[in-house]
Structures are given as structure tokens and as C-alpha cells.
């Protein structure tokens with residue numbers, strides 16, 4: 001059964017044990033456990049299998065770039081092993097399966113890495129310095145996004161958030177606030193959605209894994225598992241601005257009823273996005289191959305304006321607690337809110353998430 005694991009270590013063991021399932025059909029498949037530079041007991045695990053005859057096609061599935069989101073990712077990976085592996089042709093199809101891009105985050109039920117960096121804002125080529133200016137509204141909104149005090153009183157924090165939201169909605173409008181929050185920022189290391197001041201070790205690891213893993217393939221499809229955004233009980237396939245095919249075509253091809261492009265109108269803009277980086281890698285180093293990569297976003301709170309505000313509030317209080325501490329009651333309340341944002345407790349949510357994942361896998365395996 002494709003269940004949600006109870007811990008990072010349990011999930012990792014389950015993934016590692018799947019090497020046998022893969023070698024049954026791809027005898028030369030290998031498992032690599034890449035230690036995290038600053039905490040070597042934690043690893044990013046990679047199962048790779050080249051086709052036996054020709055490198056026609058590579059299927060890439062990744063999980064846990066945002067730590068805690070890797071719990072659903074792990075269930076989806078199991079689903080792939082259980083129901084899809086036997087449907088692929090080992091003669092012509094290769095696999096690159098990745099467990100926990102951000103192992104520290106998954107181990108600690110956090111979204112960012114140990115240095116408060118959102119890894120999906122960290123895939124940057126070159127200098128980070130100019131990025132400090134890329135999110136022009138963040139500095140003015142910084143006291144709202146990242147209050148610099150302990151979280152001692154939850155009701156007071158919620159009240160402050162409510163009034164600050166009304167004030168900032170009037171001053172900036174909801175769209176600019178959303179963009180400023182989610183785009184990524186390279187300005188405040190203790191703020192929300194911080195993209196880092198340099199490449200993180202997890203990012204460097206993945207850059208190498210992709211560069212090495214993509215070589216020689218004619219056609220690559222990559223699905224990256226995430227949770228938290230979009231309508232509740234509905235997977236959204238979020239495509240890169242580098243993907244030029246229209247949403248309707250992709251929706252049909254990849255079996256997703258809802259396809260959104262990562263731009264302010266359909267989703268949001270991002271700096272340092274992993275999938276954007278992959279498109280650039282392919283363009284630079286593997287020109288002419290067929291490439292498609294997208295994020296599977298499994299919605300949790302929902303995407304109405306109130307639900308979006310709720311999600312922002314959870315992000316803010318969680319970061320406040322992480323950066324400045326708080327009372328044990330505050331911690332308990334925040335952890336519960338945070339868990340619901342990335343891994344809802346309702347069993348029906350998981351059932352629907354797996355059904356949506358099946359639709360995408362069905363389409364990809366065709």
C-alpha cells in the first residue's frame with residue numbers, strides 16, 4: 001500500500017529496499033545514498049537505472065525538495081513502484097528516482113533546509129548579489145512577513161496578522177503581497193521564502209545528479225512532487241515559463257485536469273526554481289532532446305483569497321517560531337497548522353492525491 005511514512009528514516013529504508021524491485025527488471029540499477037554535507041547521517045537517495053538497449057526515454061521522479069512535502073512524495077513514489085514499474089520497458093526506458101532532495105527538512109518536518117533556505121529558490125547560476133533587488137516589495141513588507149519577536153501569544157499574533165493584512169491589502173493589493181511572499185527573497189536570511197546567499201549543498205548535489213543522469217537520453221520527463229498550493233483535493237501540474245506548449249495540450253498529454261504556468265496570473269513567479277534550472281541545463285548541455293519537467297502540486301488549504309491568507313499566516317507564524325522561539329502552547333498550535341498545510345490529516349485527502357498522481361502516471365507511461 002502506498003502509505004504515508006511516519007518518519008524520514010522509515011521512508012528512506014522503504015525507498016532503499018525498492019532497489020530489489022527495480023533490479024528485478026533493470027539488473028544494473030544502482031542505489032546511491034549521498035550524505036548531506038552538514039549532517040552526514042542524512043542522505044539524498046538516488047535509484048538510477050539505464051535501459052538495457054537504447055536510451056530512448058528517461059523517467060525522473062523527485063520528492064522532498066521541500067522536506068515535509070516529501071511525506072506525500074514518498075507515498076506517490078511507492079505508488080509508482082507498486083503500479084507502474086512493470087508497465088515500463090527496461091529495453092528503452094531509464095529511471096532516475098530521488099528520495100528527499102532536502103533530507104534535513106524531511107527529517108525535521110520542515111519545508112526549508114537547516115539554514116532557512118527554500119531550495120526551490122536556490123537553483124541560481126552565478127552571483128547571488130544582484131538578486132537582493134529582485135523582490136522590490138519584500139523590504140517594506142518584511143515586518144509583516146517576519147515579525148522579530150518570540151511567538152508567545154497565538155491570539156495576539158493572529159489579531160496582528162489580521163489587521164496588518166487589511167492594511168497591506170489596501171497599500172499593495174493581494175496580488176503584490178502574494179508575489180512578494182512567494183517569489184523568493186535574497187534580502188532577509190531569517191525571513192520567509194529565503195533563497196539563500198549562496199548555492200546550498202543540497203542544490204549542488206541535485207545539479208550534479210541531473211547533469212550526470214540526463215546524459216545520452218533522447219526524451220526526458222520529470223515530475224517533481226510538492227504539496228501546499230492550489231485548490232484543495234486537486235493536483236495542479238505547474239509548468240515552467242520555459243515550457244512553450246499551451247496548457248490544454250499539456251493537460252491532455254500529462255493527464256492533469258488542472259495545468260498552470262508559473263507566472264503571476266496562473267500560479268506565481270519564482271526565482272531560483274529547480275525546474276527552470278533544468279530547462280536551462282538541457283538547452284545549454286543537451287540541446288535538441290525532448291524535455292518536459294513540471295511540479296505536481298497537491299493542494300491542501302485551498303486557493304480562495306481567505307485560504308491563501310490562512311496559508312500565509314501559517315508560513316509567518318511558523319517562521320517566527322523557528323527564528324525567535326515561543327511558548328509550548330504556541331508551538332503546539334503552529335505545528336498542527338503547519339502539518340495540515342503540507343500533509344493534511346484527513347485520509348480522504350491522501351486517497352484523492354494518489355488518484356490524481358495515478359492520472360499523471362497513466363498519461364506519462366502511455
Ligand SMILES: [Zn+2]
Nearest residue numbers: 066069226227
Ligand atoms: Zn513545495
